[in-house]
Amino acid sequence: MFEQHTARRRGFLKTLAGTGLATLGGGALAQAIPFTPNARYPDPAVQILDPSFAKYRIYSSSVEQVATGLRWAEGPAYFPEGGYLLFSDIPNNRIMKFDEKTGTTTVFRNNVNYTNGNARDRQGRLLSCEHSVTRRVVRTEKNGKLSVLADSFEGKKLNAPNDIVVKSDDSIWFTDPLFGINGEWEGFKAQREQANTNVFRIGPDGRLTAVITDLVNPNGLAFSPDEKKLYVVEWKGSPNRSIWSYDVGADGVSLSNKTKLIDAADQGALDGFKVDRDGNLWCGWGSNGALDAEPTDAGGRKVYQLKGRSEDLDGVMVFSPQGKPLAFIRLPERCANLAFGGPKNNRLYMASCHSVYALYVEAHGAV
Structure with missing residues (x-):
């Protein structure tokens, strides 16, 4: 039995090496899926889920795994250059790097203060949310040096910067929940x-302002293609995780008309998302971890099962600009x-727990 297990594992690792997925190295391979x-x-x-989505599906395209061997994959950002x-x-x-030309995944940078969200600014530079320690x-910069854009607000340290997006006026918007300082995992x-x-919001002049102050642990965020709306995930929505929509004022800064666009009523764990050129929202999805009110029997034990x-x-759940489920x-x-x-700009990369998956679609990212 041991010899069979060893042979199977050698075969799996050989397969990974052939696809470039074994380049992660170290103990992380224990999480290879x-x-x-x-x-x-x-x-x-x-x-x-709705016939209108059919035009976005490529008939001869399938989901591919492009990287594995991770512990919690997050914050993907693509660099076309x-x-x-x-x-x-x-x-x-x-921070990891997947190279499309070679199909290999390697370590881009270690000791990144538990970076979560990443984004590319309009000058092609990497923006990162250091989720813990430095917060x-x-x-x-192009020379590899780091510039600190924000680390405190009104003289007090930020919580745990999470997700980040860049607007066409070069302003930078990011969420600041508590996840990176709530425990020892992230x-x-x-x-x-x-x-x-x-x-x-970090203005082009570097000034930091709080544009939304009433959400409980805001998470993913994105603008509509015309930047007239800002969408933000609230991790602790009422009663479920939600995406809120805001109208962006003519000044490009002020927000109004807070409206619930999406309610994850099926126990979905809304997290990060992206918007395509048609305004559809492509949302990371999974169980929110909520438990049933009463235990059920499982092998002679009373176990509290997940609700979903x-x-x-x-x-990934896809919604129309009006919040209608499409796929x-x-x-x-x-x-x-x-x-x-x-x-x-039509390959959807999906950061998913231990792996990153990809799917070609007939949709294009808005930014």
């Missing part, structure tokens, strides 16, 4: 200093965040 793409076209993992994707592996405290937003437990969990089964929820992309792992990339 075997994956077999669907053999049939169209891919049954792409489930159409180099044809690569950067993303965070938060518990391993590193700041930084920019990687950083180090620390005392909060901010009274609220805000959404912040992970195997039914893990993947579900089923994945073997919960998807935390996404990015559009590829030479034509």
Whole structure:
């Protein structure tokens, strides 16, 4: 039995090496997830919930696994100049790099203060939300040096910068929940200093302002293609996780008309998301971890089961600009965040727990 197990593992690692997935190295390979793409076209993992989504599905495209061996993949950002994707592996405290040309995944940078969200600014520089320890937003300059863009507000340290987006006027918007200082998994437990969990804006002049102050642990955020609306995930919505929509004022700063656009009523764990050129929202999805009120029998034990089964929820939900469900992309792992990339900006990268998956679609990222 041991010899069979060893042979199977050697075969799996050999397969990973052939695809470039074994380049992560070290103990992280313990989290490598075997994956077999669907053999049939169209891919049954792409489930159409509304006929209007059919134009976005490519008949002969299927979900692919492009990286594995991670502990918690997050914050993907695509860089068209180099044809690569950067993303965070938060518990391993590193930023990873997937190279489209070679198909390999390597460590881009270690000891990144548990970076969560990443983004590319309009000058092609990397913006990162250091989620713990330093608790700041930084920019990687062309020479590789880091510039600190924000680390405190009104004289008090930020909570745990999470997700980040850049507007066409070069302003930078980011969320500041508590996840990076709530425990020891995504950083180090620390005392909060901010009274609220805000959404912040860094102006082109470097001035930091709190633009939303009444959300409980805001998470993912994105603008509509015309930037007239800002969408923000609230982790602790009422009663479920939600995406709120705000009208952006003519000044490009002020927000009004707070409206609930999406309610994850099926126990979905809304996290990060991206918007395509048609205004559709492509949302990371999975179980929110809520438990049933009463235990059930499982092998003679009374167990509190999840309200929503992970195997039914893990993947990506796509919604129209009006919040109507259009499609579900089923994945073997919960998807935390996404990015559009590829030479034509039509390859959807999905950062999902231990792996990153990709799917070509007939949609293009708005930015």
